Amino acid sequence: MGSIDAQEAGWWFERESNALVLYARQWLDHPAAEDAVQDVFVSLMLQSRPPEQMKAWLYRCVRNRALKALRTEQRRTWREDRLASETPAWFESRPDNTLDAREAEAAIRALPAEEREVVTLRLWGGLTLEEIAVVLGCSVATAFRRYEAGLGGIRQQLQQEASWIGKIHSSVARMN
Amino acid sequence: MDREDSLERGADELARQLRQLRPVGHGIDRDALMFRAGQRSARGRLHAWQSMAGLMMIVLVAVLAWLNRGPSRTSAAPAAVASDNAPPAQAPLASLGHHPIRADAWTDRHLPWANEYLRLRTRVTDEGLDAIPTAHGVRVPTETINSIADWLRLRRRTAQASEPKSLLAELKKGNLS
Numbered sequence: 001m002g003s004i005d006a007q008e009a010g011w012w013f014e015r016e017s018n019a020l021v022l023y024a025r026q027w028l029d030h031p032a033a034e035d036a037v038q039d040v041f042v043s044l045m046l047q048s049r050p051p052e053q054m055k056a057w058l059y060r061c062v063r064n065r066a067l068k069a070l071r072t073e074q075r076r077t078w079r080e081d082r083l084a085s086e087t088p089a090w091f092e093s094r095p096d097n098t099l100d101a102r103e104a105e106a107a108i109r110a111l112p113a114e115e116r117e118v119v120t121l122r123l124w125g126g127l128t129l130e131e132i133a134v135v136l137g138c139s140v141a142t143a144f145r146r147y148e149a150g151l152g153g154i155r156q157q158l159q160q161e162a163s164w165i166g167k168i169h170s171s172v173a174r175m176n
Numbered sequence: 177m178d179r180e181d182s183l184e185r186g187a188d189e190l191a192r193q194l195r196q197l198r199p200v201g202h203g204i205d206r207d208a209l210m211f212r213a214g215q216r217s218a219r220g221r222l223h224a225w226q227s228m229a230g231l232m233m234i235v236l237v238a239v240l241a242w243l244n245r246g247p248s249r250t251s252a253a254p255a256a257v258a259s260d261n262a263p264p265a266q267a268p269l270a271s272l273g274h275h276p277i278r279a280d281a282w283t284d285r286h287l288p289w290a291n292e293y294l295r296l297r298t299r300v301t302d303e304g305l306d307a308i309p310t311a312h313g314v315r316v317p318t319e320t321i322n323s324i325a326d327w328l329r330l331r332r333r334t335a336q337a338s339e340p341k342s343l344l345a346e347l348k349k350g351n352l353s
């Protein structure tokens with residue numbers, strides 16, 4: 001094997017695999033996303049030298065592999081339809097969540113792909129803006145702008161959802 | 177860095193709430209992943225080993241072919257030389273069955289080697305197998321044959337000579353004409 005020992009790779013796997021799968025699901029369904037992440041960890045263990053920025057390297061590799069898988073299958077439209085309807089949720093539904101997991105997921109899905117990617121990397125990947133810039137091959141300023149725009153978009157989506165639910169509640173109350 | 181700080185300081189409530197959401201778990205088996213990585217790594221090593229063995233085999237075959245070819249080339253050359261003046265029919269060299277080469281086709285680069293060969297041949301004819309050089313070599317007269325014409329004359333006479341001793345005596349005297 002390469003110079004990365006199994007213990008170190010295992011540590012990164014435990015720490016990042018969930019977020020990496022979530023990141024890959026921007027483009028792929030759940031099983032394909034898992035395959036992409038698995039391939040990246042196999043590649044990591046075959047590296048002769050450990051990457052300088054391990055976290056950024058992992059996310060960048062997952063991104064490249066996911067995009068490649070998407071191109072290879074050439075079923076993007078069909079896959080996106082399937083992503084929206086059949087695949088399991090992105091987040092666990094837990095009672096202590098202050099946001100509804102399904103609503104949050106819907107709001108994130110509604111974002112433009114570039115903003116969604118940055119928000120995912122920042123919030124669940126825990127990457128700094130510099131690391132995000134490395135992963136996406138853009139400037140830090142661009143990453144910052146996309147993140148701000150993404151958060152704004154999610155907020156707007158959730159408010160729309162809340163107002164819609166509020167309207168339903170008030171109309172139900174009026175009927176009663 | 178400033179942007180990073182401002183993001184951390186001003187992390188709004190929405191970002192905090194979103195961070196609380198935990199991505200769903202995955203079905204990747206860590207042990208299976210490690211096994212797969214090891215398997216792929218071993219496959220790479222096997223290819224390297226096979227490539228190395230194949231390369232060494234090719235080199236070995238090439239060296240053996242070269243070694244087999246080398247001596248036959250060097251020994252065939254003097255036997256193949258024939259002069260326009262001498263009939264090669266009874267000559268021992270001509271009986272080897274090689275195609276004769278015209279003497280004028282030889283160039284000066286063959287001359288030192290031909291001289292050495294002829295001297296050795298003469299000594300062996302005269303003194304027997306003891307004259308074959310050892311690892312330390314033997315001393316042979318070097319001043320006798322200086323041109324290809326001398327060599328051709330000597331060769332013709334060697335082939336026809338019934339008494340090699342007399343030929344050597346002439347050779348030593350420098351009387352080759």
